[in-house]
Amino acid sequence: MSLFDELRRQEPGLNDRQVLSVACRRLVRETRLHPPINPLALMGLRGIVGVEASRLAQLGCLVQLGNGRSVIHVRAQDHPIRQRFTIFHEIAHTLLPGYSGTQEFRCVENSKQPKEQLSNHAAAELLFPGLFFEGDLAWAGLTTKGLELLARRYQASLEATAIHAVDHWSSPAMCVVAKQPPLTTATLGSSDRPSLVVSYVHRQGVWPEAVNAYAILRSGVLEQTLAADARIDGTLTLNNDNQEQATRLRLSAKAYPFRTGGRRQNRVIALLTSA
Numbered sequence: 001m002s003l004f005d006e007l008r009r010q011e012p013g014l015n016d017r018q019v020l021s022v023a024c025r026r027l028v029r030e031t032r033l034h035p036p037i038n039p040l041a042l043m044g045l046r047g048i049v050g051v052e053a054s055r056l057a058q059l060g061c062l063v064q065l066g067n068g069r070s071v072i073h074v075r076a077q078d079h080p081i082r083q084r085f086t087i088f089h090e091i092a093h094t095l096l097p098g099y100s101g102t103q104e105f106r107c108v109e110n111s112k113q114p115k116e117q118l119s120n121h122a123a124a125e126l127l128f129p130g131l132f133f134e135g136d137l138a139w140a141g142l143t144t145k146g147l148e149l150l151a152r153r154y155q156a157s158l159e160a161t162a163i164h165a166v167d168h169w170s171s172p173a174m175c176v177v178a179k180q181p182p183l184t185t186a187t188l189g190s191s192d193r194p195s196l197v198v199s200y201v202h203r204q205g206v207w208p209e210a211v212n213a214y215a216i217l218r219s220g221v222l223e224q225t226l227a228a229d230a231r232i233d234g235t236l237t238l239n240n241d242n243q244e245q246a247t248r249l250r251l252s253a254k255a256y257p258f259r260t261g262g263r264r265q266n267r268v269i270a271l272l273t274s275a
């Protein structure tokens with residue numbers, strides 16, 4: 001019987017995500033690992049004999065070698081931190097319900113497939129084990145400064161850390177990631193830089209309708225953060241369209257440029273909680 005099926009039988013009231021969270025906690029406890037979690041011990045427990053960097057179109061894959069053994073392939077051109085998450089994602093596939101050790105997984109970015117989403121969930125539970133992460137988050141706080149500390153401690157990307165931190169914050173929380181489209185030949189040399197575009201919003205808890213990506217972008221705070229090139233910690237007031245009600249939020253934002261395809265791209269990460 002698989003670990004998943006065994007836990008499902010012990011805890012019939014849990015959904016798939018909750019069963020996976022319990023499985024991940026158990027694995028981290030058994031291996032006595034501490035952050036930053038070394039995936040090698042987890043791979044050994046799940047029959048994965050190694051990691052190879054290959055030229056892949058997709059992020060990664062888990063390839064069966066026979067006799068219950070498998071190997072992880074990660075995309076050679078990805079950043080090591082991205083590859084690290086892919087390794088945890090592939091380990092997580094072996095924990096999923098119905099995993100028989102015979103399938104081959106080819107994993108693409110932002111897939112909406114339930115198995116891919118469950119794998120991402122379990123990967124985050126292994127990368128940021130609750131045993132350590134909950135205390136660390138309470139100590140570091142949901143700010144960009146705290147985010148940087150946590151990303152370094154867990155060797156994870158800022159965005160993956162922000163999403164996990166939002167999910168585990170003790171009250172409603174939100175992160176907004178906005179990116180500036182790269183300069184094209186049409187905009188190169190022009191004084192009009194392309195504006196920031198919200199890449200995605202990740203939220204947890206109940207929020208007023210007025211608090212949405214459009215309202216945050218319209219407030220101008222993301223553009224100000226990019227222009228100031230400094231850490232911004234303060235409050236943000238968002239008005240409803242009818243101007244009758246205002247919502248005060250605590251905001252922490254900073255510009256984090258990154259490189260993609262050899263080019264520098266601007267990005268702002270903003271963390272929001274209710275003030």
Ligand SMILES: [Zn+2]
Pocket residue numbers: 089093105106107108115116119
């Ligand atoms: Zn996958």
